[in-house]
Amino acid sequence: MPKIKVLIVDDSAIVRNVLKRAINNERDMEVVGTAPDPYIARDKIVKLKPDVMTLDVEMPKMDGITFLSKVMHYFPIPTIIVSSITQRGCSTSVKAFELGAIEVIPKPSEKYSIQSIERKLVHAVRAAANAKIEKIEKKKVIKYQKAISIEKSNKILAIGASTGGTEAIKNVLIKLPANTPGTVIVQHMPPYFTNAFAKRLDSICAMEVREAVDGDLILPGVALIAPGDYHMVIRYEGAKKFVRVKKGPQVWHQRPAVDILFKSVAKYAGKYAVGVLLTGMGKDGGEGLKLMRDAGAKTIAQNQETCVVFGMPKVAIELGGADFIEPIEGIAKKIALLL
Numbered sequence: 001m002p003k004i005k006v007l008i009v010d011d012s013a014i015v016r017n018v019l020k021r022a023i024n025n026e027r028d029m030e031v032v033g034t035a036p037d038p039y040i041a042r043d044k045i046v047k048l049k050p051d052v053m054t055l056d057v058e059m060p061k062m063d064g065i066t067f068l069s070k071v072m073h074y075f076p077i078p079t080i081i082v083s084s085i086t087q088r089g090c091s092t093s094v095k096a097f098e099l100g101a102i103e104v105i106p107k108p109s110e111k112y113s114i115q116s117i118e119r120k121l122v123h124a125v126r127a128a129a130n131a132k133i134e135k136i137e138k139k140k141v142i143k144y145q146k147a148i149s150i151e152k153s154n155k156i157l158a159i160g161a162s163t164g165g166t167e168a169i170k171n172v173l174i175k176l177p178a179n180t181p182g183t184v185i186v187q188h189m190p191p192y193f194t195n196a197f198a199k200r201l202d203s204i205c206a207m208e209v210r211e212a213v214d215g216d217l218i219l220p221g222v223a224l225i226a227p228g229d230y231h232m233v234i235r236y237e238g239a240k241k242f243v244r245v246k247k248g249p250q251v252w253h254q255r256p257a258v259d260i261l262f263k264s265v266a267k268y269a270g271k272y273a274v275g276v277l278l279t280g281m282g283k284d285g286g287e288g289l290k291l292m293r294d295a296g297a298k299t300i301a302q303n304q305e306t307c308v309v310f311g312m313p314k315v316a317i318e319l320g321g322a323d324f325i326e327p328i329e330g331i332a333k334k335i336a337l338l339l
Contacts, residue, residue, distance in 0.1 A: 006052045007031075015082065018117070022117070023121065025118075056082055065095055080101070081103070093196070102131045104190065131163060133308070148332055158185075161258075162282065172276070173332075178207055184261060194226065195211045201223070212226055241268075257284050262275055
């Protein structure tokens with residue numbers, strides 16, 4: 001079986017060497033080239049035809065976002081963003097998802113050891129190699145337009161996603177009205193990136209979207225996104241509905257994990273919930289969605305044709321956890337009907 005061919009684009013020789021070593025240590029992948037800037041990378045893309053590219057966002061001569069927009073327009077490649085944990089770096093990386101980036105991993109730092117980055121990298125490369133991408137045409141971001149209405153409901157909406165999920169979640173939330181019942185979301189993402197992601201969604205959605213804080217109430221019109229590196233669960237105390245944000249062992253190599261959230265929703269909300277599992281590599285969320293359905297919740301899995309990676313929804317479907325299998329374009333409407 002041919003190896004996954006990877007091109008590394010980063011202006012730091014140290015980072016290039018760290019990434020190259022991690023990739024070349026795996027039997028199913030190899031680094032076919034490295035580049036310190038986008039101009040050299042452009043020539044190597046044409047010559048080497050890599051399967052996956054890792055890309056820094058802050059580089060000399062041309063920034064990573066500008067380069068990514070050109071690559072995705074002329075020569076689409078599954079791309080992993082490798083970014084510093086800074087406010088600017090996180091915000092820029094979120095913009096990269098809109099241009100078609102598949103995953104984001106942090107650069108090695110005091111918070112992230114080289115070993116932990118290596119594990120995240122090889123997982124991301126495999127996810128990217130299995131991803132379905134298309135040419136990205138330049139387009140304006142369309143803010144929410146009132147098209148779907150939801151009657152007052154005491155249900156809650158729970159959404160889980162991984163690879164390709166940032167755009168899938170946006171596609172769903174941007175179509176939902178301001179009075180959508182309380183919403184809880186897990187998207188596999190590093191710390192700080194989830195906050196930038198939430199702020200980006202908040203700026204274009206009718207709902208209020210924010211990164212969850214321990215003890216936040218689950219309220220109509222508010223979507224809470226689990227912070228990176230923390231699990232999120234729901235809890236009920238009488239009429240009070242709120243989230244708990246906590247540490248704990250990784251589940252399916254993830255923290256936050258969709259299964260942790262979904263299982264708590266099954267326990268506390270039961271039939272008064274709607275669960276949605278979107279695109280992603282791996283198995284996270286499959287068992288949880290099945291438990292939600294068993295508890296009486298209505299459940300939706302994204303279909304294979306519109307998934308960037310049909311991993312997590314596939315597991316849920318095979319386990320019998322999905323009441324409905326829908327294309328991403330129709331999920332918001334289905335949610336509205338079920339709520």
